[in-house]
Amino acid sequence: MDIRIPRGTQDILPGTSEKWQYVESIWHDICRRFNYSEIRTPIFEQTELFQRGVGDTTDIVQKEMYTFSDRGGRSLTLRPEGTASVVRSYVENKRYGSPNQPDKLYYTGPMFRYERPQSGRMRQFVQFGVEAIGSDDPAIDAEVIALAMDFYKETGLKGLKLVLNSLGDKESRQAHRDALIQHFKPRIDEFCEDCQNRLEKNPLRILDCKEDQDHPLMESAPSIIDYLNEESLQYFNTVQDLLDKMEIPYTIDPGLVRGLDYYNNTAFEIMIEGDGFGAITTLTGGGRYNGLVEELGGPKSPGIGFALSVERLLMALEVQGVELPVDQGIDCYLVTIGEEPSKAGTAILAEMRRAGIQADKDYMDKKMKAQFKAADRLKASFTAVLGEEEWNAGKINVKHMNSGEQQEVELNQLTTYLKKKLESEK
Known part of the structure; x- marks a missing residue:
């Protein structure tokens, strides 16, 4: 019998596992210094959690989830990301009632997505992530971004590029949504089937399409920045000002669109610049998700977070030739x-x-x-x-x-x- 490892998974063997342990130790330490507490959620959840929390128009929900029925006929899904599970736990355990707000949480664990395996993108992969729930202060946005940047720097990674955008509040997003529909609708038949389906449901997701990224309408699409109302623009400016004060450089990219439906206001990615990384240059993605707690049955509790791939981090460290101090020998x-x-x-x-x-x-x-x-x-x-x-x-x-x-x-x-x-x- 020739039994082999499932496609898109990997064995982390001795000699490599020590590198994982090393970056995990940095992760735990930096979250401790930022006063984030660890949360551990189940590897599988009710399928509806991700349909509601991630968004039924996303590729994750439509194409990539590992979903199965248990013996009781309940639909369960291996978690494809961490935020929905953390927010579910926040609501179920009534952490919004804690006197310590915002509730600052971090997690480490495997996620599962059915997609074509490639370097730095597996079907079972490990994410580090943080969620700060309960505050709409722009300062917590800046703190979350600073935590991510500081973590990467402490691993020894160089050539980092922080990219920012604002998706605006509900009013701003609605105005931008209407403008996108008007922009794409006359020629939507030139786009892929997914984009055609997204036009009325979530036109913002069209901007994130990889198949049609070179279509001329993409470059001329209305920018969300032009549709930010005064409150959203002030919020975005404050986040930038706080990053400036912490001496964290960044680039504004109006085309930055996060792949999940729950984002609004601050959105960001951390990329790596340099040769040897192929098509995958994004290390981290995150942003603000005011409204997700209410969607999952909790009280109004704005939140912000990010998740990063450990596999991509280790790949980037290897490409840059960063020697992790893990092979020290025995006493x-x-x-x-x-x-x-x-x-x-x-x-x-x-x-x-x-x-x-x-x-x-x-x-x-x-x-x-x-x-x-x-x-x-x-x-x-x-x-x-x-x-x-x-x-x-x-x-x-x-x-x-x-x-x-x-x-x-x-x-x-x-x-x-x-x-x-x-x-x-x-």
Whole structure:
């Protein structure tokens, strides 16, 4: 039987998983510094959540969701994105009643979309995301953007480009919507079937079409900026002013359209500039979604958030040649020679590990020379050698692998000796 991994998924093997752990540690730390708390939601939800929360005119809902019926006949969907689930939890658990507002949350986890797999775009992929729910202060928009930018910079990524747009409030969007319909309607038959279906339902999504992106009507389409009312324009200007004060550079792109229906006012993407990234240059997308909480049955609670792909982040770091500090080796490799020392090695390892020392030994009955080669492969800082003679004398030989310095140590003092040596090298 030839059983293989499903298309669009991947095994994250040792040697690579450490890189994931490293960027995850940065993610958790920066969210802590910004005072965001972690939330963990189910991998599958009721299908209606995404139909209402993401929007039934989006490609995600129409083409990309993994939907199935359970044994009770209920329609469930593997989550294609994180925001709808977080907002559902916010409403269901009445977090709007907490005295700490806005409710600042972050998440990490796998998402699922049925689309053509390619580099940086998988059917099962992992997202980091944040959601700040409960405030319509432009300052929280600027904070969310700053968190994303700071995270990327701390991973070592360079060439970042922040792109901003405003989708306006409900009044502004309606005026822009009417203008888009008038603009595209006379020649809508020249566009793809998806765009034709979107014309009356959500014409803004036409601007995000990849198939018709070179159509001349795209370039001449009405800009949302020209339809922002005074309140929306002031909001957008305030966000820009706050970013200027934090010295975060950005570019205004009136054509920036987020792919989900719930966005309004601030929308942004973080892209990467430079060679080697192919067609996928967007690392992060996000924006404000006033109205989504009400759509899912909660009180009026404006929100803003973003999500980023871990796969794209790691791909970008690799293209830029950024070496993540993950292959540091172990602290000590225990070499045992003889039956009694080998038996004693298990207890010696246990003591070292309980003291916080990263240690290992041979389990394949290798000769001493092969054990030393294993210590080299594992990049051990120290090698502790215990033979029959040392065992009978209650001692052990410790070798510093870089300097070659050797020291005979009382066996019951090994852990203390190693801890002092390791701490002195930090």
